[in-house]
Amino acid sequence: xxxxxxxxxxxxxxxxxxxxxxxxxxxxxxxxxxxxxxxxxxxxxxxxxxxxxxxxxxxxxxxxxxxxxxxxxxxxxxxxxxxxxxxxxxxxxxxxxxxxxxxxxxxxxxxxxxxxxxxxxxxxxxxxxxxxxxxxxxxxxxxxxxxxxxxxxxxxxxxxxxxxxxxxxxxxxxxxxxxxxxxxxxxxxxxxxxxxxxxxxxxxxxxxxxxxxxxxxxxxxxxxxxxxxxxxxxxxxxxxxxxxxxxxxxxxxxxxxxxxxxxxxxxxxxxxxxxxxxxxxxxxxx
Amino acid sequence: xxxxxxxxxxxxxxxxxxxxxxxxxxxxxxxxxxxxxxxxxxxxxxxxxxxxxxxxxxxxxxxxxxxxxxxxxxxxxxxxxxxxxxxxxxxxxxxxxxxxxxxxxxxxxxxxxxxxxxxxxxxxxxxxxxxxxxxxxxxxxxxxxxxxxxxxxxxxxxxxxxxxxxxxxxxxxxxxxxxxxxxxxxxxxxxxxxxxxxxxxxxxxxxxxxxxxxxxxxxxxxxxxxxxxxxxxxxxxxxxxxxxxxxxxxxxxxxxxxxxxxxxxxxxxxxxxxxxxxxxxxxxxxxxxxxxxxxxxxxxxxxxxxxxxxxxxxxxxxxxxxxxxxxxxxxxxxxxxxxxxxxxxxxxxxxxxxxxxxxxxxxxxxxxxxxxxxxxxxxxxxxxxxxxxxxxxxxxxxxxxxxxxxxxxxxxxxxxxxxxxxxxxxxxxxxxxxxxxxxxxxxxxxxxxxxxxxxxxxxxxxxxxxxxxxxxxxxxxxxxxxxxxxxxxxxxxxxxxxxxxxxxxxxxxxxxxxxxxxxxxxxxxxxxxxxxxxxxxxxxxxxxxxxxxxxxxxxxxxxxxxxxxxxxxxxxxxxxxxxxxxxxxxxx
Ligand SMILES: Cc1cc2nc3c(=O)[nH]c(=O)nc-3n(C[C@H](O)[C@H](O)[C@H](O)COP(=O)(O)O)c2cc1C
Ligand code: SF4
Ligand code: SF4
Ligand code: SF4
Ligand code: FES
Ligand code: FES
Numbered sequence: 001x002x003x004x005x006x007x008x009x010x011x012x013x014x015x016x017x018x019x020x021x022x023x024x025x026x027x028x029x030x031x032x033x034x035x036x037x038x039x040x041x042x043x044x045x046x047x048x049x050x051x052x053x054x055x056x057x058x059x060x061x062x063x064x065x066x067x068x069x070x071x072x073x074x075x076x077x078x079x080x081x082x083x084x085x086x087x088x089x090x091x092x093x094x095x096x097x098x099x100x101x102x103x104x105x106x107x108x109x110x111x112x113x114x115x116x117x118x119x120x121x122x123x124x125x126x127x128x129x130x131x132x133x134x135x136x137x138x139x140x141x142x143x144x145x146x147x148x149x150x151x152x153x154x155x156x157x158x159x160x161x162x163x164x165x166x167x168x169x170x171x172x173x174x175x176x177x178x179x180x181x182x183x184x185x186x187x188x189x190x191x192x193x194x195x196x197x198x199x200x201x202x203x204x205x206x207x208x209x210x211x212x213x214x215x216x217x218x219x220x221x222x223x224x225x226x227x228x229x230x231x232x233x234x235x236x237x238x239x240x241x242x243x244x245x246x247x248x249x250x251x252x253x254x255x256x257x258x259x260x261x262x263x264x265x266x267x268x269x270x271x272x273x274x275x276x277x278x279x280x281x282x283x284x285x286x
Numbered sequence: 287x288x289x290x291x292x293x294x295x296x297x298x299x300x301x302x303x304x305x306x307x308x309x310x311x312x313x314x315x316x317x318x319x320x321x322x323x324x325x326x327x328x329x330x331x332x333x334x335x336x337x338x339x340x341x342x343x344x345x346x347x348x349x350x351x352x353x354x355x356x357x358x359x360x361x362x363x364x365x366x367x368x369x370x371x372x373x374x375x376x377x378x379x380x381x382x383x384x385x386x387x388x389x390x391x392x393x394x395x396x397x398x399x400x401x402x403x404x405x406x407x408x409x410x411x412x413x414x415x416x417x418x419x420x421x422x423x424x425x426x427x428x429x430x431x432x433x434x435x436x437x438x439x440x441x442x443x444x445x446x447x448x449x450x451x452x453x454x455x456x457x458x459x460x461x462x463x464x465x466x467x468x469x470x471x472x473x474x475x476x477x478x479x480x481x482x483x484x485x486x487x488x489x490x491x492x493x494x495x496x497x498x499x500x501x502x503x504x505x506x507x508x509x510x511x512x513x514x515x516x517x518x519x520x521x522x523x524x525x526x527x528x529x530x531x532x533x534x535x536x537x538x539x540x541x542x543x544x545x546x547x548x549x550x551x552x553x554x555x556x557x558x559x560x561x562x563x564x565x566x567x568x569x570x571x572x573x574x575x576x577x578x579x580x581x582x583x584x585x586x587x588x589x590x591x592x593x594x595x596x597x598x599x600x601x602x603x604x605x606x607x608x609x610x611x612x613x614x615x616x617x618x619x620x621x622x623x624x625x626x627x628x629x630x631x632x633x634x635x636x637x638x639x640x641x642x643x644x645x646x647x648x649x650x651x652x653x654x655x656x657x658x659x660x661x662x663x664x665x666x667x668x669x670x671x672x673x674x675x676x677x678x679x680x681x682x683x684x685x686x687x688x689x690x691x692x693x694x695x696x697x698x699x700x701x702x703x704x705x706x707x708x709x710x711x712x713x714x715x716x717x718x719x720x721x722x723x724x725x726x727x728x729x730x731x732x733x734x735x736x737x738x739x740x741x742x743x744x745x746x747x748x749x750x751x752x753x754x755x756x757x758x759x760x761x762x763x764x765x766x767x768x769x770x771x772x773x774x775x776x777x778x779x780x781x782x783x784x785x786x787x788x789x790x791x792x793x794x795x796x797x798x799x800x801x802x803x804x805x806x807x808x809x810x811x812x813x814x815x816x817x818x819x820x821x822x823x824x825x826x827x828x829x830x831x832x833x834x835x836x837x838x839x840x841x842x843x844x845x846x847x848x849x850x851x852x853x854x855x856x857x858x859x860x861x862x863x864x865x866x867x868x869x870x871x872x873x874x
Binding site (some may be wrong): 052053054055056058066068069072087089091094095098099101102124125126127129130132133154155170171172173174175176177178179180181182185186187188194195196202 | 291293356358370371372374375378629636646651798799800801803804805806809811813814818820821824835839841842846847848853
């Protein structure tokens with residue numbers, strides 16, 4: 001999102017009984033943030049257009065029959081919003097449960113706290129004689145830069161957006177199939193090297209579940225050596241060209257293990273190109 | 287700057303020729319622009335210009351080769367400037383498109399497995415097709431429920447699609463009934479002749495509307511109390527006025543002819559037997575709303591309706607009834623036909639827009655609404671063809687006369703699709719306020735073993751009512767109050783020999799298969815609901831914990847899904863449980 005210095009009209013709404021003032025055009029989610037109310041999100045990110053598909057952020061809006069997604073619904077003057085009613089808690093819990101019942105959320109760290117908070121129990125579906133359908137896909141390791149493990153994919157569309165209109169404009173991946181069989185895919189599932197992919201890694205940067213993972217991280221996890229708590233993050237400026245992208249170098253045991261960019265950085269909005277993202281071997285003299 | 291990356295696969299000459307022909311017939315020159323030209327005229331602009339030709343191009347590939355090949359996708363991608371990954375994502379959304387080479391080069395025989403065909407023994411039909419060497423594809427309702435079990439033949443190798451039952455002469459059960467309004471030309475006027483339509487009063491309403499002017503037409507439609515017949519019953523006058531009020535951008539009228547709600551076939555019969563009325567009333571809608579672009583989005587399994595509408599459009603255009611200054615009204619209006627490709631969800635209005643525009647048929651979040659952000663993001667009046675047909679009487683006889691039929695809050699008549707165990711299945715027209723019992727009598731009473739077990743109202747998205755509901759008056763308000771719905775006009779009867787568990791499990795499977803997959807409550811909820819019911823069927827009972835689970839799943843689907851598919855996916859299931867049609871019944 002770009003900053004705007006034009007004076008904006010403010011709207012006032014009520015959230016959980018408390019009046020909140022936000023700039024016109026803000027979302028209910030932004031108003032919740034303003035009011036200090038924590039709201040779970042999954043498909044929303046500050047550097048992407050809202051697709052409002054996961055529904056974990058729903059809130060109760062007075063006058064609306066169904067719950068509304070706070071991440072995309074614009075705040076309007078006089079709106080009365082509830083974020084912690086039994087209906088809201090039920091829907092959030094069920095969404096988390098549904099996700100956990102169908103895909104591997106073990107690395108979706110941001111969701112664990114919410115699953116606990118809402119008492120989500122993904123294991124209560126099916127039984128020994130009637131196993132539930134899950135997304136089971138072999139991990140796609142097709143190059144040395146990043147891997148795709150769609151059995152962890154929650155279909156948040158973030159990678160598609162990052163590869164498409166919201167950042168990269170490469171359109172190497174899209175959603176294919178329908179319903180529970182929908183998957184993120186290249187055309188005819190060709191390998192990444194055979195696709196339009198330019199290896200910017202922006203899809204990896206936005207993936208919330210570990211379904212897309214830098215190969216360095218994947219390899220370390222495979223041998224049980226991925227230790228975020230032992231990592232340091234150093235901010236620097238990419239040395240390849242004059243654009244001035246900020247890089248965050250994640251370092252473990254004195255080696256770079258991944259490169260990200262802050263999503264609120266005015267130049268990158270969190271997105272990089274192949275050089276800044278993957279071209280760091282020279283730092284180690286390789 | 288973007289450009290399209292294509293892999294090594296190339297289309298065959300036949301595939302390329304089929305795509306070229308499909309594009310040329312829509313006025314598009316199928317040239318692949320040289321990369322240099324693409325680089326200075328932004329790829330994105332061109333992508334917007336041509337994207338909506340993707341669906342017709344994919345149809346051409348499928349029909350020519352029997353599948354959509356990597357080379358075919360690359361060709362379409364190059365001509366239309368669509369990234370191949372996105373074109374693949376679109377192709378894999380639809381049931382009528384294959385993205386794997388077919389095991390045979392023959393046609394595909396689609397056999398319906400939904401309720402009306404289930405109780406009419408679709409398996410026998412499938413077996414006989416197989417015995418004759420045909421490739422069977424079992425799938426959802428084909429909109430021929432009155433002649434169940436239903437069959438649709440999808441052509442390959444350039445052969446046209448075909449519905450064998452269309453070769454039989456058509457008969458309207460109420461033929462000759464003087465009280466018919468919407469159906470009065472059916473079986474009387476020749477659907478393939480403009481002269482015949484004109485001789486039976488055709489185009490008088492458009493001329494009259496031209497004399498009245500847009501404002502008076504809007505006034506009359508609002509005063510009539512006409513509400514949408516596509517399922518949501520939204521007031522048509524309000525919708526049209528909202529579109530009329532939009533200025534400064536191109537505007538559209540869309541006829542939603544996707545008709546895929548299991549049990550529904552009314553629009554098919556109207557389009558096949560009275561196509562000029564659909565064209566004329568769309569033109570009136572264009573005049574009233576100030577929209578110049580008409581679109582018909584018709585489901586891909588309706589070849590006869592498509593052909594008749596095409597014929598009607600061509601004849602009307604040749605006679606000056608479409609195009610510049612249509613019928614001398616001073617208003618420019620023309621109509622294009624886009625075919626769907628097998629996806630129930632594309633009947634949801636915003637999914638329909640995405641599908642027509644060449645994107646995956648995923649519903650959009652509302653607001654904003656179609657009246658301001660519809661097709662191509664522009665103001666759009668989208669209506670069901672039955673809704674449109676009502677406008678003829680409203681214009682010609684006036685709103686007061688219109689209101690003499692039906693009830694105060696549900697004025698007019700309603701088309702109802704009678705199927706299942708009734709004496710004479712078929713399309714009926716009755717005034718709102720008729721009782722369910724009288725309607726069943728009109729359709730020849732309960733057939734089968736003569737003992738009514740249940741009636742499915744409104745289709746898979748509707749609900750079951752029991753034999754104690756025969757006194758139910760069929761109005762919007764009374765059905766709502768009784769906790770059921772008229773929906774798209776489905777009235778499907780089951781006798782006591784029908785296994786309702788089978789029927790309900792199949793309804794759950796329908797939603798599982800038809801969910802677009804976009805939002806979590808419906809994508810996963812529809813699967814878990816179906817699994818829970820299969821478990822119930824195998825066990826022969828439903829534990830209290832599982833019954834609670836069904837309600838909990840229903841609640842999140844109703845509360846948090848994006849669109850009406852998720853909102854209604856548990857409706858029929860829960861009504862069947864409440865009525866004791868399943869779970870408490872002995873299982874086989
Ligand atoms: C899953 C789903 C499927 C639908 N299918 C159809 C359809 O096939 N035909 C139709 O007219 N409306 C259908 N609708 C309703 C449309 O969204 C829309 O309300 C309607 O076309 C508006 O026209 P009307 O006001 O004349 O009824 C469907 C809605 C949903 C949620
Ligand atoms: S690495 Fe970049 S180009 Fe490749 S799929 Fe991800 S976002 Fe698209
Ligand atoms: S791969 Fe990751 S970013 Fe892409 S849809 Fe799946 S979970 Fe979201
Ligand atoms: S409710 Fe179902 S069909 Fe509708 S948007 Fe969600 S997933 Fe798609
Ligand atoms: S975060 Fe709002 S719908 Fe996903
Ligand atoms: S055609 Fe089989 S149920 Fe409609």
